[in-house]
Amino acid sequence: MSSVTQAPVTVPGAKGHTDGAGAFVPVQTRDERLRSYDPSDFEVPTGREVNWKHTPVDKLGALFTDEAGPHGVIEVDVQAPQGLVQQRLTTGTAPRGEVFQPDDLISAIAWKQETEAPLLRIPAGAEYREPIVVNLTGTGGVAHAHVVVEAQANSHATVLLRHAGTAHHAQNVEIIVREGAHLELITVQQWDDEAVHAASHQARVDRDATLRHVVVSFGGGVVRVNPSVELAGTGSRAELYGLSYSDAGQHLESQVYLHHKGAETSGDVLYKGALQGAAARSVWIGDVLIGPDAVGTDSYEANRNLVLTDGARAESIPNLEIETGDIRGAGHASATGRFDDEQLFYLQARGIDEEEARRLVVLGFLAEIVQKIGVPALEAELFAAIEEELALEVAR
Template sequence: MATTTEAPAAVEEGRVVPGSTAHSDGAFVPVQTRSERPTSYDPADFATPTGREVDFKYTPVARLAPLFVDEAGPSGVIEVTVHASDAVEQRTLAVGDAPRGEVFIPGDLPAAIAWTHEADAPLLRIPAGVELDDPVVVELHGTGGLAHAHVVIEAMPNSRATVLFRHTGTAQHAQNVEILVRDGARLDVISVQEWDDDAVHAASHQARVDKDAFLRHFVLSFGGGVVRVNPSVELAGSGAQGELFGLSYADAGQHLESQVYLHHKGPHTRGDVLYKGALQGSGARSVWIGDVLIGPDAVGTDSYEANRNLVLTDGARADSVPNLEIETGDIQGAGHASATGRFDDEQLFYLQARGIDEEQARRLVVIGFLAEIVQKLGIPSLEEELSAAIERELAAGTARDLAR
């Protein structure tokens, strides 16, 4: 890889300032605080990740390498089908067309490249006061190759809707999702990753939630070789609420990652983050990093984040890093928790003592562990589908164990 002796650009208010230079003492101080990390729309302002950066230190950057190349991929790699009510406004946004870029600012190289190479960003707008009974479903099927995307979802004041993304097939996909939840709106955004085993997917979801609005955001990852979906939510308006949920099931050789950022900016906001993961097989890997920032004006905040992981076999690894920053003392409460472990022997003993064999007991423990996230979706057909996917994952793991 080529190197350069040029000084990096300086950072002003969290953004890279092109053409400027770093501090004259030449000392390199890595940025740790999430809110201070540089952002830019220009891919040239980001160095190619090496794995030493704070936001890539747990990521297999060699496997993400196709997404670090600043060039347009071939057209038609992702086949997109949208199922939506006639009430939903659909059109495209060029760079500079509002509301594209109202909240989204790329924070890493894949996001900046996706921004640059998405000439016409699809807009899904739910009009003011409209309540949709059925979810808007966006099916994305990869046919192989490099693909970039920037999608904008806008829930206008006092609207109600659910938007469901379903990813299947294979691709090397850099994806941005920009979410705007206007005053009094309620929006659920669900991203399901059921890619083929060789797919690579790096997604940046950035959202702003305005006054008395409510966003529920789900990341559900089962398929793909490397899947990195990073949601960032700003609770900007007074009384804004955000719930961020995640579920992952990593098999042998899979890397499933989410770096979550919840920024309490307005007063009297409420946030709840819960991600759960199961891992089985040699080389199965999950990464969860949760950053919560309670800003100086976020008085009356109530916030909690947690990550729980269940390691089912030897050779699997889960990394879990919760972080909490509080810049005001006038809050209702804030906390974080993280736990990673194997089966609870007491639970297994309890079930086996009642005549349930060990295999079935383990199955019940895993299903019960993950069901908490599945049951929050509120879409019965999707809940049934994900429950079946968990069953298939468990069966596949049992079959591999028997083969050995």
């Protein structure tokens, strides 16, 4: 297993007097970042790096230390149908490391500290109607995890990761979607207010397979969930959705990377967030790379944010890189704003008071993501959680 990989950072043929001293080009995209299984290959972030400059790194200090924490910080309960394969994978035991390569210090430390990574394997051809639920409850302290989820050929399943309690949690999730499989992976963050959660999700989707990946972040002081998906096989598809509700003092972040590598691939990225309260923050960075062999690609990414109160701030940065002209379509969009006055006027003109009108606008805005989840009980729970957030704002 190669320890370090990094794309070149100089431009061939560049000249110093026109391109800057030494023609140095800083790392900008996810594909160019250093990757290594050794934490010592990474420096501790200062907050000036391109992948950290929107993150409150001062609050992540415990996760930058390469030390084993106490056992049992995260209590794990798995609710799984019969036939699901569960194993523990030491470093070097397949399929651990087949897809995942740490691309920052936290993910490298989590890789090293998790000596036996849990594997959830959906057998070939299996179809599970009920979700596989993994309940992760923090009890305080620092915890590291590397989880492998493998959907074997032509299987169909939903995996739900639920986070609650409190911890400083560094988490890697390695996702392998084999040929013809359909996997939905949902990660829900409902941590206590003081929790810190930094997660790196890396996935590969093979020929004619589909991954639906959903990030739902409501609780936690700092939550940073970064999904990276490679559409490797011909005809593979990714649907990457996100929902966040940032309250006073919360920082909720996702840096999304979708790499169209194979031919005839398709991608749909949509993240939506609502923000309310002083110093409520959200960050979304979306990188889409359509590689030179990804002919026939159809890809679109969008981020929408609704700012409900003064003092809240959303940062939204979409990026699109295309290396072939033979595609069906590609685009990106971003919008952040307050309530639509016309919508409020329309509702109030029909006898709905302002408070109820605002509630309906927020619910309607976020419902698009909730309804994509496909797990009725979770959808109902999330609508109730949105209602609770709105009620808190009204009570202030």
